[in-house]
Amino acid sequence: MNDDTLLGGWLEWLPSLLDGLWLSVRLAGASLVIGIPLGLALALLMSARHRWVRVVAIIVVEVGRGTPALVMLQIVYFGLPSAGLTVGSFVAAVVALALTTGAYTSEILRAGLQAVPHGEVEAASALAMSNRDTLRFIVIPQGVRIAIPALLGFAILILQATALTFTIALPELLSRAYSIGSNTFRYLDVLLLAGLLYLLITLPAGWLTNWTERRMARHL
Known part of the structure; x- marks a missing residue:
């Protein structure tokens, strides 16, 4: 099929771009699954009693946020092979985006943990709960719940950030769009379609984030 019309081109390119979009979604999902627990761990370490633990956690977060x-x-992608670790583009992308996710979500989650009413912690202490149980059953569940809207918004940013992985030869959505554009010289047409496919994910996700924020504001 070789149709020079806009619609004809879109129909021809759509299967390849959908495969790229699916790869982008998988990449974003894997990065969030790994990065958010990492962010929670860093948020807890930044509130640790030992000063040196806090300092190390803060340095890790600042380096991650500043890079x-x-x-x-x-x-x-280029550093791990130099260290003797051979990884593919997908694994390298997951590791990199998970590290970025961990650094940024640590601040989101730390704010959520600090927003837990102090009275809840005092009540747990009055019931003779240990600090670990208070953290596990009261502070973390409520803090994460408070942070959910901001985490959903950040998830949209990570999906958009997957477009950067075309620089390490990962065949995600933008990479496939560039490949099609280089073969057809119809960059505007194919990038327009790629942008619309991103919007199919980001617009509903944005609406979900706003709805969740409004709903949770009623109960917090």
Whole structure:
């Protein structure tokens, strides 16, 4: 099929771009699944009693937040093989985006943990609950719940950040769009379709984030 019309081109390119979109979604999902628990761990470490633990956690977070995701991708993709670890593009992208996710979500989750009413902690202490149980059953569940809207918003940003992985030869949505554009010289048409496919995910996700924020504001 070789149709020079906009619709004809879109129909021809759509299967390849959908495969790329699915890869982008999988990449974002894997990065969030790994990165959010990492962010929670860093948030807890930044509130640790030992000063040196707090300092190390803060340094890790500041380095992660201060390093652009594109630079992190290059460091992981080219750095791990130099250290003797051979990884594919997908694994390298997951590691890099998970590290970025952990650094940014640590601040989101720390704010959520600090927003837990102090009276809840005092009540747990009055019931003779240990600090670990208070953290496990009261502070973390409520803190994470408070942070959910912000985490959903950040998940949208991570999906958009997967477009950066075209620089390490991962065949996600943007990479496939560029490949089609280089073969057909119809960059505007194919990038327009790629943008619409991103919107199919990000617009409903944005609506879900706003709805969740409004709903939770009623109960917090």
